[in-house]
Amino acid sequence: MNALLTIIHRDLLLVMRRKSEVLTALFFFIVVTSLFPLGIGADAALLRKIAPGVIWVAALLSTLLGLQRMFAGDYADGALEQLALAPQSMVLLVTGKIIAHWIVCGLPLVLLAPLIGIQFDLDASSLYVLMGTLLLGTPVLSLLGSIGAALTLGVRGSSVLMSLLILPLYIPVLIFGAGAVYANSVGLDISGHFSLLGALLILALAFVPWVSSAAVKIAIE
Amino acid sequence: MLEARGLTCVRGEKQLFEGLNLRLSSGGCLHVRGENGVGKTSLLRLLTGLAKPDAGQVMWGSQNISKDPLGYHRDLLFLGHRDGLKEDLTALENLQMYAALDAVSLTQEKALAALWRFGLRGREHLPVNCLSAGQKRRVLMARMLTRQAALWILDEPFNALDVNAVHELKNLIAEQLQHGGLVVMTSHQEVSIPNMQVLDL
Numbered sequence: 010m011n012a013l014l015t016i017i018h019r020d021l022l023l024v025m026r027r028k029s030e031v032l033t034a035l036f037f038f039i040v041v042t043s044l045f046p047l048g049i050g051a052d053a054a055l056l057r058k059i060a061p062g063v064i065w066v067a068a069l070l071s072t073l074l075g076l077q078r079m080f081a082g083d084y085a086d087g088a089l090e091q092l093a094l095a096p097q098s099m100v101l102l103v104t105g106k107i108i109a110h111w112i113v114c115g116l117p118l119v120l121l122a123p124l125i126g127i128q129f130d131l132d133a134s135s136l137y138v139l140m141g142t143l144l145l146g147t148p149v150l151s152l153l154g155s156i157g158a159a160l161t162l163g164v165r166g167s168s169v170l171m172s173l174l175i176l177p178l179y180i181p182v183l184i185f186g187a188g189a190v191y192a193n194s195v196g197l198d199i200s201g202h203f204s205l206l207g208a209l210l211i212l213a214l215a216f217v218p219w220v221s222s223a224a225v226k227i228a229i230e
Numbered sequence: 231m232l233e234a235r236g237l238t239c240v241r242g243e244k245q246l247f248e249g250l251n252l253r254l255s256s257g258g259c260l261h262v263r264g265e266n267g268v269g270k271t272s273l274l275r276l277l278t279g280l281a282k283p284d285a286g287q288v289m290w291g292s293q294n295i296s297k298d299p300l301g302y303h304r305d306l307l308f309l310g311h312r313d314g315l316k317e318d319l320t321a322l323e324n325l326q327m328y329a330a331l332d333a334v335s336l337t338q339e340k341a342l343a344a345l346w347r348f349g350l351r352g353r354e355h356l357p358v359n360c361l362s363a364g365q366k367r368r369v370l371m372a373r374m375l376t377r378q379a380a381l382w383i384l385d386e387p388f389n390a391l392d393v394n395a396v397h398e399l400k401n402l403i404a405e406q407l408q409h410g411g412l413v414v415m416t417s418h419q420e421v422s423i424p425n426m427q428v429l430d431l
Binding site: 011012015016019022023026027085086087088090091092093094095096097098102229230 | 281304317328
C-alpha cells in the first residue's frame with residue numbers, strides 16, 4: 010500500500026515539475042469543446058443535442074494526449090527497470106501510475122465539465138449527469154489507455170499506433186457516457202447507463218493492471 | 231550465494247554464450263570482461279531476472295530466482311547504463327523515492343550524509359538534470375550506500391567518473407565485500423579489488 014502511495018506521489022511530483030505537458034491536454038479539451046458553440050452559432054436546441062457527444066469525444070482525445078507520458082519517460086531513462094526490480098508487485102506500481110494519470114488527466118475533465126456544459130446551454134440536471142458519467146468513465150479511459158501505452162513502449166511512431174489500438178476500446182464508454190446525458194435530456198431512465206459504466210469500471214479495474222504490468226515486463230525484457 | 235547453471239543466451243540469430251556456469255559466494259566479487267557486443271550486459275540482465283535465459287537457471291541462495299522474485303529483488307541492487315534517476319527531481323528526492331519503493335528506511339539525515347560523502351554537498355537540492363554525468367553516477371553511489379542490498383549487479387560503474395570518484399567507488403565496493411555482500415560488475419578498466427574473480431566472455 011505504501012508503494013502505491015509512493016508511486017502516485019512520485020508521478021504527481023514529476024507532473025508538477027513539468028506542468029506544460031498536462032496543461033496542453035487540458036487546454037486541448039477546453040479549446041476543442043469551445044470551438045463547437047462558436048462554429049455552430051446560437052442554435053441552443055442543436056447545441057444541447059450535440060453537447061454530450063462533443064464533450065465525450067473531446068475527453069477521449071485529451072486523455073489520449075496524456076497517455077503517451079504514462080510509461081515512456083520512465084522507459085527511456087531506465088526508471089521502469091528499477092521499478093520492475095523493486096521488491097514490490099509490479100501490478101501495484103502500474104495501478105499507482107494509472108491512478109496518477111487519472112488524477113492529472115481525468116479528474117480535471119470532471120471538474121471542468123459544468124463550465125463547458127454551460128457553453129452548450131445544458132441545464133443543471135444534465136450537468137450533474139454529465140459529471141457523473143465522466144466521473145465513472147474517465148478512470149476506464151485511463152485504465153484501458155495504460156494497455157496501449159504499455160504495449161507500444163519502445164515502438165517507433167508509437168503515438169499513432171496507440172491511438173489505433175485504444176480508440177476502438179473506448180467506444181463502449183463513449184456510447185454509454187454520452188447516451189446517459191442524452192437519455193436524461195429526453196426524460197428517459199438513466200440508471201441503466203450508469204450501471205453499465207460502473208460495470209465497465211469494475212471489469213477494467215479487475216483485469217487491466219495485470220495486463221498492463223505484463224506488457225510493461227515484456228517491453229523491458 | 232549467487233549461482234548460474236548452464237546459462238544460454240540467444241539474441242536474434244546469434245548465440246552469445248552457452249552453458250555458462252558461475253558461482254559467487256558471500257564476500258566475493260565477479261568482474262565480467264569481454265569485447266563490445268559479446269553479451270556482458272545480457273548476462274547481467276539474466277542474473278537480475280529482467281530477462282529470461284533460453285536455457286539454464288539462476289539461483290540465489292538455494293532457490294531459483296523466478297520462484298520468489300520479490301524476495302530476490304529485496305536483496306538485489308542493479309544499476310544499468312541508464313541510471314533510472316528522474317531528471318526533474320532533486321538528488322535527495324530521487325534517493326528518498328527509491329528508498330520508499332525499495333522498502334528501505336532512510337532518514338533525511340542519512341540520505342544527506344550519503345550524498346555529502348560523494349561530494350554532492352550543496353547540490354542535494356538541484357534537479358538531477360543540472361548535474362554532470364559524473365555527478366549523476368555519484369548520486370547512484372549514494373544509492374548503493376543507502377540501499378542495504380546483499381547483491382550488487384553493476385553495469386560499467388566506473389564510466390564517467392573522475393579519478394577521485396573511481397577511488398571512492400572502489401572503497402565502496404570493498405566495504406560491501408567486507409560486510410559479506412556480493413558484487414558482479416562489468417568494466418573495461420583494469421580493476422584491482424581483493425578477492426576478485428574474473429569471467430572472460
